[in-house]
Amino acid sequence: MGLADVVGVLNGAVEAAAPGHGEPRCWVNAGWSRSVDLEGAPQWTGLDPGACDAEEARGLVTVLVAADSARSTKAQVAGFLLDVWCLGVKNALPPEPMSPSRLDAYRQAYFSAYDKHVQVPAELARALVFGAAAYAHELGFAPQADFEAAAAVLGEPAGACPIRFGRDGKLLYVNGPYDDPEAIVRTLRRTVGDDGFHCTVAFPEQPRRRLFRSRR
Template identity: 45%
Template structure:
């Protein structure tokens, strides 16, 4: 698309006025534009600014995790996270084991990028990722409802720093046991970003030991063999159909 010299000058003026905090109506009046013209120029300025921002530095529109994600984990260093997940504090040995995280970041004025991570917090780390997908902002609520439709409780809103800590530290825990994250993790984690340096330590596993519960697409025999080699007999638990 060809941009005229006048358009470039207008965009520059709009950019300067937005940086000073001017609203679209003020910009329209100052530059002799119709309100719709000013709004369109403001949108173009915002989109151009976002295009030069790394995916993990774009504004967070929403971030969630399933209720009960913390069941069985040691969150002594993160009492606030534990208190925000009352379902995870219930004495149910069958609960927990997975943290399903959904993150939405601003893509441009009316678009967001969503990325999902299914995290086995007891053993395997990131088991699955939802490839980054761009959608209209108005579709986010419906998408999030579908993403968590398998759960009986509504997801919990969390800070992106908590999501970064869960995902990255679960991956590190799983790697220590001999397991790599799922295919596509490298592309998805670009949108998540690195965790803060000053963060609480999560005690992964269950009762202080790795706990493997086999899924429908796992190779349980291979997983148990790896745990036997990396942890040693009696230093892990599992429930699997071998």
């Protein structure tokens, strides 16, 4: 079953309204805009009031989505962890029905690693999620296994993504605790070449060390 099929099935289940009428509610961590380039999307530059107060950009953006149902008081809730500098969708949480009170508590816990989070238009959330997935796909990386089910709650993007990914527009891989850095570096070498990316890898109890540096 492809993404379009999954979207159709889940949208039918929750009876989501047409775009612009009952769009899903979406939240992202404050400081998200520091990890992407919004030069091509100036309409979204003012949607990150905590950007100046946020910690140093890490290339990670956390997204939570809640799609309301016409039949139930419970919303379908899904989430995404994005690596907007390289890997795209690192993690996706498949949809789960939640009451308003449970959603509120879940949302606070979901963003507990950040000082604050902000509500954003669904259009922006789609651009972040689908744009990051497309960026990573070009580099040879597929989204996490539950991506299609989670993406169905978000809905389909309306057009091309205006957001530019990568750190300052350049590909940078920074490993996470559950990554396989050697496999990822092999993929990047194959897709963009040794000189096509920056890579910083941290090992337990060791400082980060730079493996490759792009000469572009």
